Amino acid sequence: MTTALTPPTTTEDDLAQVQREHGGPLFSFLLRLCDGDRQRAEDLVQETYVRAWQHPEALDAEYESVRPWLFTVGRRLAIDARRARLARPAEVGDAVLENARVCADHAERSAAALDVREAVATLTPEHRAVLLEVYFKGASVAEAARALGIPPGTVKSRAYYALRALRRALPGYTSDLR
Numbered sequence: 001m002t003t004a005l006t007p008p009t010t011t012e013d014d015l016a017q018v019q020r021e022h023g024g025p026l027f028s029f030l031l032r033l034c035d036g037d038r039q040r041a042e043d044l045v046q047e048t049y050v051r052a053w054q055h056p057e058a059l060d061a062e063y064e065s066v067r068p069w070l071f072t073v074g075r076r077l078a079i080d081a082r083r084a085r086l087a088r089p090a091e092v093g094d095a096v097l098e099n100a101r102v103c104a105d106h107a108e109r110s111a112a113a114l115d116v117r118e119a120v121a122t123l124t125p126e127h128r129a130v131l132l133e134v135y136f137k138g139a140s141v142a143e144a145a146r147a148l149g150i151p152p153g154t155v156k157s158r159a160y161y162a163l164r165a166l167r168r169a170l171p172g173y174t175s176d177l178r
Contacts, residue, residue, distance in 0.1 A: 014056075014059055015049060015052060015053060015059075018049075018052060018059060018066060018070070019049065021067075022066065022067050022070055023045070025067070026045055026048065026067075026070055026071065026074055027041055027042070027045050029071055029074065029075075030044045030045055030048075030074050030075075030078055033074075033075065033078040034078060040081065044074055044077050044078055044081065045074065047077050048070055048073050048074040048077060051073050051077075052066075052069075052070065052073070115170060116166075116170065118169075119165075119166050119169035119170050120166070122165070122169055123162055123165055123166070126158055127158050127161060127162035127165065128162070129148055130144060130148065130155055130158040130159050130162060131159065131162050131163075133147055133148060133155075134155065134159055135159075141155050141156055141159075
């Protein structure tokens with residue numbers, strides 16, 4: 001009659017003893033691997049003990065200490081966790097979202113463009129010509145003056161009064177007209 005070998009079992013007392021003997025050094029080791037992130041290191045320590053629970057043969061081994069096995073498992077878990085984090089996009093916290101620039105949707109941009117066109121249409125032809133040169137073509141005051149055949153001071157004055165008229169015509173956009 002042959003007797004079957006019974007698999008080794010790990011009791012809670014065995015794991016508690018392993019934790020008492022190796023918990024501090026294992027946590028310190030994993031904390032360094034996690035760049036000081038205590039929460040992540042604690043999670044890895046916990047997962048290492050789960051693996052020890054799942055593999056009681058490692059705790060019953062004939063080695064002098066189970067510490068090398070624990071450190072190897074913890075190190076591999078840390079590497080896997082780092083690879084998993086690098087494989088997915090970085091998480092964004094609430095503070096970053098609060099400071100993020102909100103882009104208006106296409107409908108809002110279209111409505112704003114229509115509002116601006118209507119407001120520009122209310123300007124005198126002279127004021128429109130100055131805005132076209134200075135703001136839309138990007139000309140300097142001197143370049144706009146040469147193109148329009150008027151003195152630079154007149155370009156500045158017309159640009160000032162044209163923007164003031166636009167501010168009155170577009171009260172919701174006053175911060176954009178500075």
